[in-house]
Amino acid sequence: MTFFKKLEKRVSAKHTYLCVGLDPVWGKIPEHLPNSQEGLLEFLLQIVNETKDHVAVFKPNFAYFEALGPSGMEVLQELIQKIPPEIPVIGDAKRGDVGHSSRMYAKAVFETFGCDAVTVTPYLGHDALEPFLDYPDRGVFVLCLTSNSGANDFQLPNLHLKVAKKVREWNISGNAGLVVGATRPENIAAIREISGRMPYLIPGIGTQGGDLRNTLFYADDGSIIPYLISTSRSILYASSKEDFAQQAGTTARKLQDQINLCRSNL
Amino acid sequence: MTFFKKLEKRVSAKHTYLCVGLDPVWGKIPEHLPNSQEGLLEFLLQIVNETKDHVAVFKPNFAYFEALGPSGMEVLQELIQKIPPEIPVIGDAKRGDVGHSSRMYAKAVFETFGCDAVTVTPYLGHDALEPFLDYPDRGVFVLCLTSNSGANDFQLPNLHLKVAKKVREWNISGNAGLVVGATRPENIAAIREISGRMPYLIPGIGTQGGDLRNTLFYADDGSIIPYLISTSRSILYASSKEDFAQQAGTTARKLQDQINLCRSNL
Numbered sequence: 001m002t003f004f005k006k007l008e009k010r011v012s013a014k015h016t017y018l019c020v021g022l023d024p025v026w027g028k029i030p031e032h033l034p035n036s037q038e039g040l041l042e043f044l045l046q047i048v049n050e051t052k053d054h055v056a057v058f059k060p061n062f063a064y065f066e067a068l069g070p071s072g073m074e075v076l077q078e079l080i081q082k083i084p085p086e087i088p089v090i091g092d093a094k095r096g097d098v099g100h101s102s103r104m105y106a107k108a109v110f111e112t113f114g115c116d117a118v119t120v121t122p123y124l125g126h127d128a129l130e131p132f133l134d135y136p137d138r139g140v141f142v143l144c145l146t147s148n149s150g151a152n153d154f155q156l157p158n159l160h161l162k163v164a165k166k167v168r169e170w171n172i173s174g175n176a177g178l179v180v181g182a183t184r185p186e187n188i189a190a191i192r193e194i195s196g197r198m199p200y201l202i203p204g205i206g207t208q209g210g211d212l213r214n215t216l217f218y219a220d221d222g223s224i225i226p227y228l229i230s231t232s233r234s235i236l237y238a239s240s241k242e243d244f245a246q247q248a249g250t251t252a253r254k255l256q257d258q259i260n261l262c263r264s265n266l
Numbered sequence: 267m268t269f270f271k272k273l274e275k276r277v278s279a280k281h282t283y284l285c286v287g288l289d290p291v292w293g294k295i296p297e298h299l300p301n302s303q304e305g306l307l308e309f310l311l312q313i314v315n316e317t318k319d320h321v322a323v324f325k326p327n328f329a330y331f332e333a334l335g336p337s338g339m340e341v342l343q344e345l346i347q348k349i350p351p352e353i354p355v356i357g358d359a360k361r362g363d364v365g366h367s368s369r370m371y372a373k374a375v376f377e378t379f380g381c382d383a384v385t386v387t388p389y390l391g392h393d394a395l396e397p398f399l400d401y402p403d404r405g406v407f408v409l410c411l412t413s414n415s416g417a418n419d420f421q422l423p424n425l426h427l428k429v430a431k432k433v434r435e436w437n438i439s440g441n442a443g444l445v446v447g448a449t450r451p452e453n454i455a456a457i458r459e460i461s462g463r464m465p466y467l468i469p470g471i472g473t474q475g476g477d478l479r480n481t482l483f484y485a486d487d488g489s490i491i492p493y494l495i496s497t498s499r500s501i502l503y504a505s506s507k508e509d510f511a512q513q514a515g516t517t518a519r520k521l522q523d524q525i526n527l528c529r530s531n532l
Contacts, residue, residue, distance in 0.1 A: 063368070067374040067377075069343065101289070104329035105329045111333075112333055112335045113335070124416045124417070129416075150393040153391030153432060154389060155391070
């Protein structure tokens with residue numbers, strides 16, 4: 001089953017557009033858990049377990065595991081294996097290199113680590129993205145307009161629109177999406193006009209303070225999955241005590257409800 | 267000692283501007299070596315050993331190790347530890363993400379894997395590069411104009427010049443460089459004019475067929491290290507037989523000589 005079919009099935013079954021990012025920082029893990037590889041995995045699996053009913057997709061961020069070295073990458077691999085198979089996994093890796101190196105990154109994220117989808121960076125152009133898009137059963141979210149202040153340096157005012165246009169052209173297998181931040185909802189309408197129908201992975205709600213209502217309004221394209229709303233820290237670190245997982249679950253449910261309420265009022 | 271001081275010392279001692287990329291592909295490793303983690307490490311250490319007298323810097327490519335999973339990352343870590351300490355190591359990782367994630371990538375490449383320098387991608391702007399530049403003793407090579415065909419999609423005609431301008435502004439600690447491909451030497455003069463003095467990491471000579479003479483001519487800025495000329499496959503796979511390391515050494519020496527001859531005739 002392709003990533004987007006699996007995602008559609010999940011969204012239809014659970015009525016959720018929520019993407020939970022898994023970005024574990026050692027220092028923020030509740031003190032009662034062991035300060036070890038096992039403790040880290042337990043922290044993440046408890047988060048997965050308590051949030052999973054409210055989640056369309058999980059998104060582990062490779063940076064946080066790489067910082068821990070080979071043993072961190074082992075945790076990442078085991079985590080992905082243990083996420084329930086009906087929930088798709090986006091490898092948040094922001095990869096992109098010249099063709100032969102991108103092929104290795106695609107192999108790493110899709111085969112070695114077993115992710116259903118990936119985030120990639122477009123700076124190197126078509127031959128950097130093609131090795132990812134060449135997996136028709138996997139999803140490829142290309143950075144378009146990101147939620148950080150640095151989006152002003154190169155992406156705005158025009159580059160992000162050029163990226164949206166090119167990704168639409170390159171999306172031959174229908175497995176591409178775009179990363180579009182929620183912190184500039186006024187820009188989303190123009191991106192949607194250029195990209196046509198494709199799912200957006202939308203970070204920037206929560207800690208970064210993006211505007212949910214306007215984001216959903218402008219990102220909608222009338223399809224089953226116009227977007228996934230991604231949040232990490234507000235769920236992962238909802239509590240630093242023994243109830244961290246339950247609090248994560250409660251926060252995830254609230255955000256799921258908030259998104260659905262916004263959708264029904266658009 | 268900072269990366270650039272270490273590099274200057276190396277270039278002065280060995281009269282070489284050669285950067286050897288370490289991009290190991292399982293299928294291309296000589297058959298007489300064991301098909302295992304140990305075999306891979308032995309292959310790379312023999313290449314390092316036979317080429318090191320001709321090399322200014324080694325550049326392991328993270329993609330090729332990641333594709334092998336956590337055990338590949340162990341090989342990468344051990345390889346970097348075993349490269350002679352007087353030879354700087356550039357982690358070819360093409361990383362770049364929003365600030366808090368980039369901080370994790372910087373920690374991974376500089377601390378966990380112990381690289382002296384890194385390659386990064388500028389799409390996400392200043393807050394994505396700052397966590398790397400914030401290590402004043404490490405080098406940060408920002409993708410500017412790459413050697414692949416995809417450079418035409420977004421980098422040309424103007425974006426790469428905007429990147430060169432911004433990196434010059436952001437280079438407060440004097441630890442930045444640019445990645446500039448050798449496949450479009452006619453563009454290098456304009457980049458040099460905008461970037462001012464900073465070292466270029468130049469791939470695209472060798473397998474990709476870049477023009478060495480014109481590249482060196484346009485990239486020169488009169489400083490001690492105007493550039494590093496990077497090649498990978500032509501050295502790593504100079505022979506698939508038992509003499510692979512000696513052949514790699516011979517190829518490295520020839521390229522060192524060729525670069526120095528070009529330099530003396532400019």
